[in-house]
Amino acid sequence: MSVKPQSFKTWFKSGAPWVWMNAGAVSIAVIMTLGLLMVIAVRGLGHFWPADVIEASYQVPGQEPRLIAGELVQSEEIPRTRLASAGLPVANEGAEFMTRQLYKVGNRDLFGSDFTWVVSEWMKDVHHPENMVVLERREWGNFYGYLLAVKEEGQVVATGDKAWAEFLSRMQRANLLVEEIAALEKKDIGRINHGLEQLRLKNRSLELDGRLDDAAKAKLAAEREQWNAEYSVLETRLMELRHEVERDTVRMRSSDGREQDIHLSKIVRAFQPNALSLTGKLSHYAEKLWEFVSDEPREANTEGGVFPAIFGTVLMTLIMAVIVTPFGVIAAVYLREYAKQGLLTQIIRVAVNNLAGVPAIVYGVFGLGFFVYVLGGSIDQLFFPEALPAPTFGTPGLMWASITLAILTLPVVIVATEEGLARIPRMIREGSLALGATKSETLWRVVIPMASPAMMTGLILAVARAAGEVAPLMLVGVVKLAPALPLDGNYPYLHLDQKIMHLGFHIYDVGFQSPNVEAARPLVYATALLLVMVIASLNFSAVYIRNHLREKYKALDS
Template identity: 60%
Template sequence: MNFRNWMKSGDPWIWMIGGALGISLIMVVGLLSLIAVRGFGHFWPAPLIETTVTDSDGQTVRLLGELVDSETLPAERVRESGLAVDPDATLVTRHLFKIGNREVNSRDFIWHLESRLGDWSYPEGAVMLERREWGNFYGFLERLERDGELLVEGEALWDELQNWIETTTELAGDIRRIENDDIGRINKQLEELRLIERGLEFNQVRGAELESAMAEVNARRAELNADYDVLRQQRNELQRESRRTVLIARDVNGESVSIPVVNIVMASQNNQLGLGGKLAFYGHRIKDFLTGFPREANTEGGIFPAIFGTVTMVLIMSVLVTPFGVLAAIYLREYARQGPVLKAIRVSVYNLAGVPSIVFGVFGLGFFVYLLGGSIDSMFFPERLPAPTYGTPGLFWASLTLALLTLPVVIVSTEEGLARIPRTIREGSLALGATKWETLWKVVVPLSAPAMMTGLILAVARAAGEVAPLMLVGVVKLAPSLPIDGEFPYIHLERKIMHLGFHIYDVGFQSPNVEAARPLVYATALTLVLLILILNLTAIAIRNRLREKYRSESD
């Protein structure tokens, strides 16, 4: 076969398509692998390195920390930064250490030239303490004190410290429960009493009716204040109890530091961990990352509020967009008269799918938040003004904006699914005596359900990754509470939420601690990808079940 016949056979194009597909798969797998290694590799217990550093004045200090990164640079570039380098050197290697101890050092991370570092060692007694404030501490344990008196030291110190960390963590949880749940519930009821007073003022209630209502309000407020005093006393007692136990540790240069045990999240002797211990440590840190709350300007702690907010918003968006998109597609395909007006509507729908997402955010802010939300506040919550309830960005407006953003995708997919239903099926149903309505809802719509699910899958994939419009209509850096809790009405659509996409943007570009934020950006990005994958696989499973169900019924 000559070259011309080989080209006409189509084999080169098949190989080209296969090669392009293979390259695409390699790129996707490589990208995900890079994100996974740089993200979740951050949680693996790195060895604690002890070494010496000689500064430009010839003074030597000791250093203890984790090796984060190493790089080799041209010596000229290092000289331009003001550092002294061997004049004969052309390349210089430097290492980035995470040294923590923020109360002693001015920063968590520091670069050091390899030529100024002494020999490296891995002391077995070195510990890493992850703290709720002031970042990590790297050093050596000395003793535990309670109320200023020695509690334990020596070989029993490590096991006793682990027990006290567990105890104080429970105390911290009790304090958080009292502050967020119990005291928060009382504050909400006090706010409702204040709104009742304002409602009486708005309704111009006078005379005996006003006195009776105010007497009930004042009596209820007195009960709530009494309950609040009891809870505040309990909280203060728990706080005093949690601060009684203090860990005395010293850094690598011998300076002692007092750390309240309640401020310690976890302690680890990385250099003494075997493979099993490292795996347990790794799993524990990933669990804390996925189920914990953020700390230290989102550069430490977990991302659970962002995961919860993303899932809640996508589910509400799906509930909103599916019926509107399906009904619009059914009307356009089955009922609307074909003509130039319908063609213009379809062109508008197609063009709407290409509008930049930030435009939807601006529209949502102006129309949903300010116009609709402001009207709702004026009609139903006048006593709360000027503090807005729905006239401010929140979960509902974010979900509604994303529903509008993804509406064209659902309409187009549903229309295509309806168009693929053979005309003979419709005619057969009508011939058997069914009405057009019965044919549509009992025959046509069920058969096109897989196409509707395809539209929903595409909508979920796009909505979960959007960031720009959400910054305007309800997503914030740190939400004070989750949108779903045990308080009536349980789903609080007016609350602001956190979102994984915005969390990535905030940590990556707005963080004051760039080195600490970098691995969290990768880990959060991988979490977002996996979350979208889980949502899509769930929708795909539902679609396949519907397809098999109606295929078997048609057979």
């Protein structure tokens, strides 16, 4: 059916084409975003599924065959000429393309690498042995092989069919001992080390003040002796636990026939993937997911969890929000309610708007130069002279990272709050003043509460930007590995001078700085998905509060 020219002009002038165009653009953006999240989720979350392990005979033409065992990671079709150019003995005749596969073979201490490429056409006798064992180790990655025997103090206690059940029982005991050792080292011995360090600083402070007399020395020595006595008891217990945890070993055989003994204390988890039922695989998957979000990283951040990074990201964002909100609101209130609306005020608004477009790395350089070196160095000179030359606040840390992000997001909060204040009808202000309220009472009891949804909008935008920033944080407090949390049981409990981990920097480090790229690749997707979920959780919390405030003051606004 054709459209008359007059009807087409009317339809075009009505604005309907632009509506459809905007709707299409929004639909495309939503589809692309959901598609991206789906790709990240599939590639990241699929990493934790217990894949079947194959064993096969692999023979490159002209070479001796060898046995390989591992998990299929990637498969691709490549031209036969490309294999020939790589030095492989590929015949000229045959199909144009051949299949190349990447297998995770583990046993890095034996083979030198966790992954190997093979040509699938050269693999023979591919099978899935049910007794194939996968050991997740604290060092050297996974071990793929067969369980031969369980040993206690070097003596064999179980072999054959009884070995697997005995192994699982003793491994559970070993993991409990490892957890007890970790708790002893981090909490109890960490508390003692903190106390001894405080005594050292107190001794140095008294020495600088000229008050380190014999009585003070005796008192400090008595306290030090008390700490040392408590440490001696814990050290004895620690030695006992380490001896107990090193008691049991397992005898394993790799796919190429080599045998070795592995201490159970070096093993995190053991399972037989080819023998697992669907329920067993789901249980293993849930266990691995929980480990990812609750444990510390290991193996150069390519194994274990990312809990320190989650904690650091959330804590830094919350501190940033606490800092930026009052300053942003006060600045917006002054500009809108008190400042004389003239050229100077317009210049300030232009400057605030321009600050929102400054590259984030510039804020990082400013934070490093001013906050860390100037302000932090001055704080060390005034309040922590006993710790010098070792810096306390004169080095990148949690507080400077949070303040730098607060400065970075301050323009967003100011602009959003100003717009909220501007939308409040003048008659509401005049009505409050007419009833006898002062200007300040009108402001704090009427205007600001009604503008609170706009403030929350600014905070949401600030959190969304701050939680995903990486470049400035690399300069002012975020590091590759900081398993010790800045919040613990040692006074002052929240250590603002401590360095932290961050999910965004963790993604960069794992994806581009890892020595084991193939092992780190799935964790990049998983950590990226986790970062999106953390930012979404923070934003949804702020959106819920904003909607609640909007409903609360809707009657007054109308």
